Amino acid sequence: MGGTIAGLAADPEGNPNKYKAGQVGIDSLLAHIASALPQNIAVISEQLANMNSRNLSESLLTDLGNRIQECLNDLLVKGIVITHGTDTMEETGLFLQATCGHRAQILGKRIVITGAMLPANAPAADGPRNLVDAISWASMPLENCPNGVYAVMSGKVCLAMDLAKRHGSALNAPLRDSPTSPVNLINPSWLSCVKAVQAAWGEDLPIPKAEEWPWVEILTSHAGARARTIKHWLTSEVLGLVLAGTGAGGFHDDWSEPLDEAIDRGIALVRTSRTGSGATYPHIPEKDAHGCMASGTLSAPRARIALQLALNAAETLKISGKALTWQDFFARIANLPEFR
Numbered sequence: 249m250g251g252t253i254a255g256l257a258a259d260p261e262g263n264p265n266k267y268k269a270g271q272v273g274i275d276s277l278l279a280h281i282a283s284a285l286p287q288n289i290a291v292i293s294e295q296l297a298n299m300n301s302r303n304l305s306e307s308l309l310t311d312l313g314n315r316i317q318e319c320l321n322d323l324l325v326k327g328i329v330i331t332h333g334t335d336t337m338e339e340t341g342l343f344l345q346a347t348c349g350h351r352a353q354i355l356g357k358r359i360v361i362t363g364a365m366l367p368a369n370a371p372a373a374d375g376p377r378n379l380v381d382a383i384s385w386a387s388m389p390l391e392n393c394p395n396g397v398y399a400v401m402s403g404k405v406c407l408a409m410d411l412a413k414r415h416g417s418a419l420n421a422p423l424r425d426s427p428t429s430p431v432n433l434i435n436p437s438w439l440s441c442v443k444a445v446q447a448a449w450g451e452d453l454p455i456p457k458a459e460e461w462p463w464v465e466i467l468t469s470h471a472g473a474r475a476r477t478i479k480h481w482l483t484s485e486v487l488g489l490v491l492a493g494t495g496a497g498g499f500h501d502d503w504s505e506p507l508d509e510a511i512d513r514g515i516a517l518v519r520t521s522r523t524g525s526g527a528t529y530p531h532i533p534e535k536d537a538h539g540c541m542a543s544g545t546l547s548a549p550r551a552r553i554a555l556q557l558a559l560n561a562a563e564t565l566k567i568s569g570k571a572l573t574w575q576d577f578f579a580r581i582a583n584l585p586e587f588r
Contacts, residue, residue: 249296249297249301249331249333250270250300250301251269251333251334251335251363252267252363252364252366252375253277253333253363253364253368254269254273254298254331255267255268255271256268256369260367260370260371264370264371265417267367267370268300269300269333270297270298273298274294275295277331277368278291280368281376281379284376285383286384286387289387291383296308296312296315299333301332302335302336304333304336304340306458306461307459307461309340310455310458311458312330312340312344313343313347313348316328316344316348317347320351320352320359321355327359327360327386327387328359328360328386329360329362329379329382329386330344330359330362331363332361333363334363334365334413337411337413337422338411338413338547338550339549339550339552339553340408341361341397341399342553342554343557344359344397344408345407345581346409346553346557346581347453347454348397348452350449352396352397353395353396353449355395357395358386358395359386359396359408360385360386360397360398360399360408361382361411362378362379362381362400363422364378365418365421366419381403381405384431385398385431393434393442396442396449399422399426401422401423402420402423403430404423404428405428405430406423406427406428407427407445410426410427411423412424412425412547412549412550414524425525427441444585445584453558453560453561453581454557454560454561454564456556456560461556461560462488462556462563463486463488464488464489464516464556466489466490466548466549467491468492468548469492469493469498469500469503469522470494470500473503475503475505475506478506478509478510479506481510482506482509487515487559488515488518488552488555489507489516489517490543490548491503491517491518491519491520492520492522493528494522495521496521496526496529496532496533497529497532497542507537507540511539516555516558517537517541518542518554518578519543520542520543520547520548520551522548526545527545528543528546529542541575542582543582544582545582554581554582555578558574558576558578561574562576562577
C-alpha cells in the first residue's frame with residue numbers, strides 16, 4: 249500500500265524524516281531482502297497502491313479488503329503480508345479484523361500488516377527487518393498460535409486491531425501501549441489473550457462498496473467547546489459522530505442538548521476518549537442516552553471505522569431480513585475481551 253517503508257529521503261544522511269512516502273515499488277523492497285527470507289516459501293507481490301497513508305481513502309480500504317478475501321480463498325496462498333504507512337495503520341488494522349478476521353481463522357491463515365518509521369534509503373532503515381519478520385510470522389508453522397490478523401513492527405507482534413501510532417518519531421511508535429510478544433518467542437500470557445479474542449470473534453462484517461461507506465466524523469471535546477460545533481452537523485447528511493471526549497469519555501455540557509437532537513434525527517453516536525489509551529465504559533461518567541454507545545478500548549479513529557462498518561452492516565443485512573441495529577454490530581467489535 250506504500251507508506252514510509254516505501255519512502256525515499258532526499259538527504260538520508262542528513263535528516264531522514266524529510267522524505268516522500270510511497271516512492272519504491274514492492275518488487276524492489278522484496279528484492280532487497282530476498283536473501284533473508286525463509287527458503288521454503290514463494291513470495292508473490294502485488295502493488296495495490298503506493299501512497300502516503302495519511303491520504304488513505306475508504307475506497308482503497310474496500311479494494312484492499314476485497315483483494316484479501318480473494319487471497320484467503322486461494323488454496324495456494326499460505327499467508328498475506330501488507331506493507332502500509334504507520335499514520336493510518338490503526339484504521340486498517342481494525343478494518344481487517346472486522347471484515348476478514350473470522351475467515352482468516354477458519355481457513356487457517358494469517359494476515360500481517362507492517363510498515364516503517366524510516367524511509368527505505370535511510371542508513372538505519374527499519375523497514376527491511378520489519379518486512380522480513382512479517383513474512384516469517386505469516387508463514388511460520390506455529391501450531392499453538394491462532395491464525396488471524398496481526399501486526400509486526402520492531403521485532404514484536406500484536407493483534408492488528410491493537411496497533412496504534414502513539415509517538416511521532418520513535419521507531420517503536422506503532423507498538424506503544426499495544427500488548428505484544430516477540431516474533432520468535434511467544435509470550436504465553438499474550439497468547440492466551442489472543443486466543444480469547446479470536447474465540448469471541450465469530451462473524452465478519454460485510455465490506456462496504458467503494459462509494460457507499462457511511463459518513464462518520466470525529467469531534468473532539470475541549471475547553472470552550474461550543475454547541476454550534478454539533479448543530480453544524482445537524483444540517484448535513486452525516487450518519488454518525490464519534491465523540492473524542494475528555495478523561496473517561498465525557499464531553500462538554502454545552503454539547504448535551506444538540507447531541508440529544510442529533511439522536512432524535514437518527515445520527516449514531518459513539519463516545520471514546522481523547523487520551524489515546526484505556527477504555528471508555530458505558531454510562532461513565534454519565535448515563536448514556538439511547539442511541540449513544542461507549543467505544544470500549546477503541547480509539548477515536550478505530551471507533552470511526554467500527555461505526556461505519558456497523559452502520560453499513562445494519563443497512564446491508566436489513567435487506568436480507570436480519571433486524572439487527574448498528575448497536576448490535578458495533579458491540580461485536582467494542583466488546584471483545586480486553587488485554588490487561
